[in-house]
Amino acid sequence: MSRQRVRVDGRQLSVSNLEKVLFPEVSFTKAQVIDYYVRIAPVLLPHLSGRPVTFTRWPDGVEGPAFFEKNTARHAPDWVRKVTVPSPGSAKDREVLEMVVLETVADLAWAANLAALELHVPQWQVASKLQPALPDLLVLDLDPGPDAGIRECCEVAERLRDRLVDDGLDPVVKTSGSKGMQVYAPIRVTDREHPSRYARVLAQELSAETPDRVVWRMEKVLRPGKVLIDWSQNNPAKTTVAPYSLRARPDATVSTPIGWDEVDAVRGGGADPGELRFHTEEVLARVEEYGDLFDIADRTRARLPAV
Template structure:
């Protein structure tokens, strides 16, 4: 198969990757080839952590952070220093050929680092990972949490974007201008979450232990850290039916979108009928420094929650 001038030898297209749905490795490759024009622009500035399933979702899986030696030279690498010392070379996907090559290597799900390849210590996004409480599939509570985060951000004159995770919940993303380091971004994310907990302590929590959450939505901002990743927009998840991490517009959240509404089979139809809701996200990049004082004032207006004591 020749793509972008590169010859890619595809293998085992008939191997079943999603047994219940009957979807094969070939279906995975075809999906990524179809969505590449929309997906690659969201990937091309970031290193990728590769989640690989050589025998499909019922087989063993592993993460590749380091680009294997046998990957072709035309796939870009970025040297990524580790905090504990040493480094690894993460692949960077800048073309359809690169995305198809990953799929042929059984990379079911590409995960992106939160900082651009040329500025690894300063993220260009702040992220919240919202999942429903344990033992429930009531996604209305995480939709409500996403909208609550959006409301707080609007109070701080920040716009945010939302996507399904293709798993259990939603990601809310605020694009940044790379002026703040990870510590400052994580502290800001924590304090905006703390503001929500103070306002509605019966709905939201920052308790990391599941046993302490008591049916509340955990406002998970812990991904805002050096070396952390988030699932790439339009990535396939390792669940039956091949659900997709799908960028949404906010009206779709209000209308009741669920985390696994789109799949390998239905997502291309969606893109044929609807423009990418995240198409303009890279035109934005907010500074947090001028909003720190605003956030502190909002926090002072609310009584501390019981969990803060």
């Protein structure tokens, strides 16, 4: 194993096997993964702020085995922020988890060196007493079934946007970096289960309006030709891939914030859905041109309607 010491954002970091190809289809190396996360840090870090990160690690690249890792603090250097949070039900035989919060460029470089290709975060931040605060984000995850794709997701995303705006919310949208899309809105709630209830009702209503195009239940037999609105991602125990995170797909795609005009261009303007599939250099260029299209901090944080 080849190792070397590098200095990132004032921190000394040991990195290894920089020449290892993690995305063989596009010859994308670990060095390029680290470089991407360092360069995208100014827009990525605000979306990780205060949120314990779940890693998806691919130590032998995307063609090898992978694993989710929540209990990440044991790997971390002293300078990475560590938090102890209650264990979600999916963590076997643990009452608490020792997790990390990525706050600096050096933190991102450290995670990338672990081949943590994907970064997943909850819809809540850690409160001052190191307990989960109330959710501050609503997410509607659009997952196309067989014979459906990004164009169908754009149609559903536009309908969701209209409903959210009617309810006083201020939504943003991003690609998942895989097959689908995610619509978010900043929210204020007094009950941590409120987002799940609201999202479920919304998904059920859209499914009832167009049962041939939208489904709200998970069963695979229901999904051909339809878009699943996965409302369950609002469960406080669940996480969603962060904006600007790489995805472990053969061509090294990125979960990319997009404008509603881009959604509309695909939905009704005849634009190629393939134009909403982005890679690292394209994402960096978009940020240079447009800034952060996922500007949650600058959007209205509205009270979620009662359900």
